[in-house]
Amino acid sequence: GDYVKRNCPDKNVMLLDGGCPVHARVSAVDVENARKLHPNAPVLVHPECKPSVTALADFAGSTADIMRFAKESDSSEFIIGTEISIADHLAYECPNKRFYPLSKELICSDMKATTLIDVYNCLCGNGGEEILLDEQTVKTARACIDRMLELG
Numbered sequence: 001g002d003y004v005k006r007n008c009p010d011k012n013v014m015l016l017d018g019g020c021p022v023h024a025r026v027s028a029v030d031v032e033n034a035r036k037l038h039p040n041a042p043v044l045v046h047p048e049c050k051p052s053v054t055a056l057a058d059f060a061g062s063t064a065d066i067m068r069f070a071k072e073s074d075s076s077e078f079i080i081g082t083e084i085s086i087a088d089h090l091a092y093e094c095p096n097k098r099f100y101p102l103s104k105e106l107i108c109s110d111m112k113a114t115t116l117i118d119v120y121n122c123l124c125g126n127g128g129e130e131i132l133l134d135e136q137t138v139k140t141a142r143a144c145i146d147r148m149l150e151l152g
Helices: 002-007 028-037 063-072 085-093 116-123 135-151
Strands: 043-045 077-081 098-101
Touching (some): 028 043, 043 063, 063 085
Parallel strands (some): 043 077
């Protein structure tokens, strides 16, 4: 939210006190240390990182934007400042480039809780739990999701 607020000064963005605990673990010192280890590697971070981290980055963007930037860049190595698995995905997709995690602390246990095979098994009726929501909760949630889709 802070990143959006700073980059859209004409908008009145009101923020809650909170954020992603994984991205909040990264510090400006992590960026400085990573640059010492890999001085030729641009630092690509997620905007959910602290402002002190995004200010030191060469690029801040969504996970998809980070991946696109790395794939399209002429650079051969990168420091990746978002969930640690993104560096692994990029290494598979771009074997001629090197990807270093900004911090080994960028592991999201929530993202690791459900695997692709879990989703597959659930879709096949072999796992998972049915979650039932009351109509008002569904209606309220749908309004938010529909608005996000509308905005693109």
